[in-house]
Amino acid sequence: MNFFDLVNISEKYMKVINPSSPEKILKVGEIVKVDQSSRVLDVGAGFGETLALWGKHFQISGIGVDIRPYARERAEARFKELNLEDRLEFVCMDGKQFKTDEKFDVVACLGATFIYGDFKRTLQTLEAMMKDEGRAVIGERYLSRSDAPESLQKEAQTEYELLKDIRESGFELEYIIRSSQDEWDRYICDNWYGLIKWLEHHPDHPEKQEVLDFLHEHQADYLQFEREFTGWAIYIMRKSLC
Template sequence: MEENELVSISQGTLTIMNPTTPEKVIAAGRAAGLREGSRVVETGCGNGTILSLWGREYGISGIGIEAREDACRRATEMLRDAGLDGRITVRCMDAREYVPDEPFDCAASIGASHIRGGFEATLDALLGLVHDEGTIVIGDRYWRSDRTPPEFAREWPDVRTEYEILGAVREVGLDVAAVVRSDGNDWDRYESGIWQAVLSWLGDHPDHPDRDFMVAYLHRLQDEYFGYGREHMGWAMYVLVPGFW
């Protein structure tokens, strides 16, 4: 099954396609200094929930970039329903190909670092989207310690420890202004939402040629989560600002 289709099936119905809550998204926006008139770009904006929350809470304007056409439609509808379609637009394209007309006040990538292959590459890309005083918000996975079992860690080569994340941030001259961390309940809710979406798809597609693949996919996700993920992997939003160096 094609990757974008798999994501749409397993996560497309989730309000927030990450293990976090609206309250925590709003807190990250507050820490990033978002306010009326702030221009924000979010790469991999999914169904538009993050931008919608920030638009209603802080009055931002900006752009969401998303490659999946079904997600672009949902994001456009969400922003329109929130009365934000005049201020926030969606570009349906590969985020790696986006070149801004002018720099933004804030650039965000919430659970979308896979687009560029990891935290460091995402950080470099977002730096190219903001002005010198701009802020960055990255939501990403991290290892809770450097003692993750190798048989699990090798399946996630792009995941870093938080100390490695801190080093990468300082390397490019930024400081961490805030971390908004997910807890176990957030993880359980997110993973359960994925399992339920896959189970629903399986129930609706008893004769689909990819049925066996989807069953194996569901079981692999659950094996990873119960076997290692719940204990060793975390997720957080990191708010990054220009450093005093």
């Protein structure tokens, strides 16, 4: 089964497809001071919930980008539900290929830095689409313990390493909104729930075993390593003041 099909299955019952909450996403909006004059770009936007929440509460306008047609369908339905379709646009394409001459007040990439390769390259790419006085907002997993297994150390950085990347890229770290363990568990278990429900509803599907294997691998990775050694946070950055 295609990887994106597996992700669509696992995320079916979710709105916020990161280990965060609507309240924290709104807190980010308050910190970056978005309002009805603000233009926001969200790359790897998923179901567009960040844009939807900011559109509803702060009246922003903006663009969401995601490679999945299912994500676009969900996002556009959400925008319509909130009567925001005249302010929010969704582009279905690989975020890495998205190009624009527009400069945005806020550029975001929440939980999707794999699009550009890593955190640092994401920040450097987003800078080109950001106003000089704008903000970059990146959601990223980090190593919470120095004794993390080597396999995890290859996949994630410590927050001090992220800070060095931020400064080397010409930015200042303005704020961190960290996810709680409960939010991590909610996000992970919502993924499991989506997979379990699909298996329940498709007992004779020819790719059932592949979905089950994906679930089991996901559970083993989280309970053996990730829950103990990693965290997740939203990092808010502005260009260097010097």
